[in-house]
Amino acid sequence: MTKAMRAILYALSYGNIEVEAARKLADLKKLDPMRIFLRKADTRIFNGEHEVPVRLYFPSEKSMEEAGTAKSAILFFHGGGWITESVENYNRVCARMAQSTGLLVASVEYRLAPEHRFPTGLGDCYQAAKALFLGELLPDVDPDQIILMGDSAGGNLAAAVSLLARERKDFMPKRQVLIYPALNHCYTAESPYESVRENGKGYLLTSEKMEDYLKLYQRTEADRKNPYFAPLLAEDFSGLPDTLVLTAEFDPLRDEGEEYARRLLEAGGRAELHRIGGAIHGYFALGIQHLYVRESFEYINGFIQGGVYEKDTVLPVEEAGQRSPGLPGSHGEK
Numbered sequence: 001m002t003k004a005m006r007a008i009l010y011a012l013s014y015g016n017i018e019v020e021a022a023r024k025l026a027d028l029k030k031l032d033p034m035r036i037f038l039r040k041a042d043t044r045i046f047n048g049e050h051e052v053p054v055r056l057y058f059p060s061e062k063s064m065e066e067a068g069t070a071k072s073a074i075l076f077f078h079g080g081g082w083i084t085e086s087v088e089n090y091n092r093v094c095a096r097m098a099q100s101t102g103l104l105v106a107s108v109e110y111r112l113a114p115e116h117r118f119p120t121g122l123g124d125c126y127q128a129a130k131a132l133f134l135g136e137l138l139p140d141v142d143p144d145q146i147i148l149m150g151d152s153a154g155g156n157l158a159a160a161v162s163l164l165a166r167e168r169k170d171f172m173p174k175r176q177v178l179i180y181p182a183l184n185h186c187y188t189a190e191s192p193y194e195s196v197r198e199n200g201k202g203y204l205l206t207s208e209k210m211e212d213y214l215k216l217y218q219r220t221e222a223d224r225k226n227p228y229f230a231p232l233l234a235e236d237f238s239g240l241p242d243t244l245v246l247t248a249e250f251d252p253l254r255d256e257g258e259e260y261a262r263r264l265l266e267a268g269g270r271a272e273l274h275r276i277g278g279a280i281h282g283y284f285a286l287g288i289q290h291l292y293v294r295e296s297f298e299y300i301n302g303f304i305q306g307g308v309y310e311k312d313t314v315l316p317v318e319e320a321g322q323r324s325p326g327l328p329g330s331h332g333e334k
Contacts, residue, residue: 017212019114022084029089029285038095045137047127053109054128054137055087057098072145073104075132077125077161079152079282081182081213082113096288100297101304103147106132110157117219118229125157126164133171147304148176148241151284152253153213155181159231159260166239176241177300179284180248184256185230187211193255203250205281210252232256237267244272244303246296248279274299 039058044051074097078090087094087109098105110124131137132146150158155178165172187196187210200207218224227234243264247257254275261271276283276292283292 017081017083017209017216019083019216022081026080026084026086026089029092038091039098040091040095043137045128045131047124050111050124052111052124052128053087055094055107055109057094057105057107059098059102059104070104070138070140071142072147073106073132073138073141074098074101074147074149075129076105076107077110077148077150077154077157078107079150079154080112081209082118082121082153082156082217083213084112090285092287093285096293097149100288101301103304104138104141106137114216118217118223118226119219122157122160122164122228126161129161129165129173130170133173143171144174146173146175148173149179150177150181151179152281153182153217155179155257156183156231159183160228162240163227163231163234172239173241175243175303177244177246177303178257178260179246179296180251180253180281181245181257181260182210182213182253183230183232183260184253185214185224185233187214187252193252193259195254195256196252199250199252199254203252203280205252207252232260232263234263237263237269240264240267240269242270244299245274246299247273247275248281248283248292249275249277250279251281253281272299272303 039061041056041058043054043056045054046052076090076094076097078085078087078093080086080089087107090107094105094107106128108125108128110121110128112121128137129148132141133143135141135143148158148161150156158176158178159181162173162176184191184193187200187207189197191197191207196207214224218229223229225233243261245257245261247254258273258275261273264271276295279292283290284296286293288294288297
């Protein structure tokens with residue numbers, strides 16, 4: 001990363017979160033001229049009496065006509081710190097995801113904090129997953145061919161949905177993709193993760209902002225001890241989906257995402273991990289031609305098509321050829 005780029009990022013990495021200003025800034029994405037070319041359709045599911053909008057994105061015009069008979073799908077939860085962003089703002093991301101993977105993408109408009117604090121948004125996501133897995137949303141989709149996916153706060157929600165599904169036994173995802181997920185409950189100096197200290201200032205998402213997001217998301221202080229709020233707090237990581245974790249080199253959330261992959265392996269699960277070198281938090285929203293995004297879709301498509309590598313292995317972290325401490329050096333090494 002050049003000195004000029006670092007200076008720009010530092011200037012943009014201002015302090016505390018102001019909800020309405022953050023939402024207005026995020027909503028600028030609605031001006032994207034690409035939105036008129038989207039192949040999409042809107043539907044809904046219900047969480048109790050609340051209607052949860054779900055937007056479907058199609059890889060092609062033909063797939064739109066065949067949506068009712070789709071066999072595979074991605075269920076996507078958007079990021080935004082649980083307080084900003086929307087399905088509309090993620091139009092480009094989800095449309096490109098459908099085109100790049102060749103799969104139907106279902107994006108969930110879960111309710112946001114602080115108006116709707118934990119666990120309301122999680123409940124919306126869980127009910128959307130339940131409707132999809134039980135054939136109520138798209139009857140012909142094979143439950144074994146559904147991939148949970150989310151970025152940032154959406155990665156948190158995907159991991160929490162998997163934990164909740166394991167507990168309730170309504171359904172059980174086989175695979176999940178977590179893109180720079182927020183999985184912990186502390187971003188102060190007390191955090192055990194070095195990336196919070198290394199990357200907590202000057203890279204757009206700051207540790208100070210993460211603390212603000214958590215305060216706006218939580219209903220009570222006790223929520224911070226809840227594994228559905230912070231999935232890294234789970235006591236048991238067994239029986240969870242095969243997982244692909246993508247982290248960004250200059251991201252305060254980097255180490256907790258990588259720790260989650262390690263916890264899955266230690267519990268006898270299957271996980272694949274890649275650190276995107278040079279990237280910062282939020283890079284997945286960049287154009288599809290961007291190097292970081294292309295690299296990510298190579299990993300995502302490989303994971304969708306072939307699953308993870310050998311059991312009990314994690315791929316080497318991609319950072320200038322260096323290994324991450326505690327991770328195997330190659331996918332055949334144990």
